[in-house]
Amino acid sequence: EVLDAEPDADDAALATSAVEDAALDGSTDWFGLSVVVTIDGRELPVAALLAALTAGDDHVMLDDGAWIDLARPGLDPLRRLVEEAARLVDPGTGEMRLSRWDLGTWQDLEASGAITAASARWRRSVAALGHLDEIAPPDVPTAIGARLRPYQTEGYQWLAALWTAGLGGILADDMGLGKTLQTLALIARARETGELAHPALVVAPTSVMAAWTGEARKFAPSLRVVVIDQTATKSGVPLARAVAGADVVVASYTLVRLDEASFTALEWSLLVLDEAQFVKNHTAKTYAVVRRLLARMRLVITGTPLENSLMDLWSLLSIAAPGLFPDPRRFQADIARPIESGDEPDRLALLHRRTRPLMLRRTKEQVAAELPPKQEFVVPVTLGRAHRRIYDRELAATRMRVLGLLDDSSRTHRIEILAALTRLRQLSLHPGLLDEADLAVGSEKIDSLAEQLHSLAQAGHRALVFSQFTGFLKLVRERLTAERIGWEYLDGRTRRREERVRAFKEGDATAFLISLKAGGFGLTLTEADYVFVLDPWWNPAAERQAIDRTHRIGQDKQVMVYRLVSADTIEEKVVELQQRKRELFDQVVGDEALSSGALTLDDIRGLLA
Known part of the structure; x- marks a missing residue:
């Protein structure tokens, strides 16, 4: 017996029900699907139907020997979903299962008119996401x-x-x-x-x-x-x-x-x-x-x-x-x-x-219309255990040495104090800056920067990366090279400065690494829309000058500024100090710092607290 389909026949009735089925991990991630197809009063095994549709067959045989013509409009919903069928069948049991996250397939089934019963939780899931405008x-x-x-x-x-x-x-x-x-x-x-x-x-x-x-x-x-x-x-x-x-x-x-x-x-x-x-x-x-x-x-x-x-x-x-x-x-x-x-x-x-x-x-x-012209963020970076031990050991020694010198404001002692503070700032970046034997300890700040630059490279963004310490920028260069992140470099000793700037402007390097003295003035780099400040600067005005290498007339993209600050180190103290002191760069690391008394004893005690 052959049951042929008229050109516009639509006598294939599909009924789909979803029954919750506990997943292996104890959560209810799956719903078992029970699909029944009835043609001319006969129930057609769904496994046989799906196999025939997948193979592209024109007919399928029923258990009683009758052949069914598959050219029926009523089967179109399953025909459209046949590619999904292989994904829905559990290879271990042969049963059809639908993940509760697969809203797309569920909505396709629902739209086809094939669903006659459904899990109430599935209905809630679909409603919550499918009708957000109504809630x-x-x-x-x-x-x-x-x-x-x-x-x-x-x-x-x-x-x-x-x-x-x-x-x-x-x-x-x-x-x-x-x-x-x-x-x-x-x-x-x-x-x-x-x-x-x-x-x-x-x-x-x-x-x-x-x-x-x-x-x-x-x-x-x-x-x-x-x-x-x-x-x-x-x-x-x-x-x-x-x-x-x-x-x-x-x-x-x-x-x-x-x-x-x-x-x-x-x-x-x-x-x-x-x-x-x-x-x-x-x-x-x-x-x-x-x-x-x-x-x-x-x-x-x-x-x-x-x-x-x-x-x-x-x-x-x-x-x-x-x-x-x-x-x-x-x-x-x-x-x-x-x-x-x-x-x-x-x-x-x-x-x-x-x-x-x-x-x-x-x-x-x-979302640029919703954002201000420039956004700035302080990003705390947690030191690793080995890095933390080295830093804390130096901090304890510095406290003992420096706090005993604070009552003597002589020029010699002031230079010693500034040198000690600089050592702590370098240790906040990478212990290898003070002792090459500690290079293997690594730097969490470099790790964080590399992660960020990877993301920017994938999204087609470009960044300026600033630090006061050229030794640290050298370590950053080595890391970026190892990870195949394109970079250009500029510091006070760079010859043919214009060539390096032009190489960044016209090239595709993701990062331009720049030292403070080389990049704090005289540059326009609107090709970059991200800025990373790797160590906090005592003078906020100097930071603004560096950031404005890219955030200036000609910039048509939102500028994002990230200041990476090592948590629980002198860098955090510097950030706090910036809020109270607006000219600390010249006072501490500039030439005027050696003769200026503007960095008070209380300020230094606060840095070592």
């Missing part, structure tokens, strides 16, 4: 002591919608647009509504951990933030006890990897992965550990969700929305390779459709 957006929490810009408010409200829906996402705003502030607003709201049942865990590179504590202290002082910088074994305090009562827990990627058992044993309300390019390699140990962390919501934060290939994006999606594209090999074959080769443009549209609800990306140019 009153939440107000910024009163605990946030900042006036969010419109795009930041929109970003916070998007995060709140994800939270309500029980979904994860990727916040991929351009560098400097306030991703940390938007996330803190989400955490503050969850606490305000009583939904923060467990602490939020922020995992970040060591070099930016202090930025989280600083931002929380500044914008959300009522949040209790706990920093974990030792494993439970080393500290002797179980992690559960250490974080008891905390709203936010901040830890490094390295520590979470080393103390995997402690972190994976606890439940977290929110998992935040900052500078998430650290887990872009899905074969690495750190990636495997963060995938096992239990959280109601996973939020990936990065300005560069894609650095080298689309597999970078897959890694981030697999953390924020596990199950959206569950198999990396299939993603590579079906999505990444066709898009990167340009052979199948429809694959890009498919990727956009699947990821659009779960990823928010705003560039600086898109």
Whole structure:
């Protein structure tokens, strides 16, 4: 028997139901799909139907021997989704399963009219993201002591919608647009509504951990933030006890990897992965550990969700929305390779459709109208343990030596005092500046700078990098060369200065490394739109002069200024001192400092406190 289809016949009835299916990690990440196709009163096994559609067959045979013509308009919804079918079938059980993050496929099924029953939670998830315009957006929490810009408010409200829906996402705003502030607003709201049942865990590179504590202290002082910088074994305090009562827990990627058992044993309300390019390699140990962390919501934060290939994006999606594209090999074959080769443009549209609800990306140019002409940030950088020991040892010796000299204001002792302060400033940058034997200790500030410049290079931005110490700039040059980040260099001994400036203007180097005396005047470098100040300068006016090499007439891009400050060092004291003293550069490191008495004894005591 052959059941042929009339040209306009539409007698294929599809019924799809979604039943919650607990995932292996205990969360409800998957929904089993039960698909029934009825033709002429006969139920057609969906596995046979999908196999026939996938193979491009014209007919399929039923269990009773009847053949069904597949040229039926009623089968068009499944025909359009047949490419997705292979992804939906669990290779172990043969059953169809749909990830709760895969809103795109769900909406396609819903639009086809094929859905007759659905999980209530799935309906809530889709409604929360699919009808944002119809839902009153939440107000910024009163605990946030900042006036969010419109795009930041929109970003916070998007995060709140994800939270309500029980979904994860990727916040991929351009560098400097306030991703940390938007996330803190989400955490503050969850606490305000009583939904923060467990602490939020922020995992970040060591070099930016202090930025989280600083931002929380500044914008959300009522949040209790706990920093974990030792494993439970080393500290002797179980992690559960250490974080008891905390709203936010901040830890490094390295520590979470080393103390995997402690972190994976606890439940977290929110998992935040900052500078998430650290887990872009899905074969690495750190990636495997963060995938096992239990959280109601996973939020990936990065300005560069894609650095080298689309597999970078897959890694981030697999953390924020596990199950959206569950198999990396299939993603590579079906999505990444066709898009990167340009052979199948429809694959890009498919990727956009699947990821659009779960990823928010705003560039600086898109929101420039909402930003002031120049934004400036102080970025705390935490010293590593070996670096900290060396610095603290020198600080203790300097205190003993210098504090005993403060009652004698002779020129000789003043020079000695200034030399001691300079040694501490150099140690804040890199211990190898004082002792080559300590070069291997490394510099967290160089690590942080390299991370930032990688992101800028990917996004097509360019930066000026300033330091007073040419020895430190030499170490920066070596690091950038090793990481294949293009650079130009200028200091007071550079010959043919104009050639170096022209090489930067006309070339494609990401960074222009400049010393204070060489670059504080006489340059116009509007090709750069980012500025990094690697060591705080005593004279804020000198900083402004350097920054204005790029922030001047002719600049048509938003200028972002980052001052990298080593936490709990003399550099922090200098920043505090800048707020009270406006001419400290000449007083301390300029020629006038040796004869000027403007740097008071109390000032020096404060620097060594």
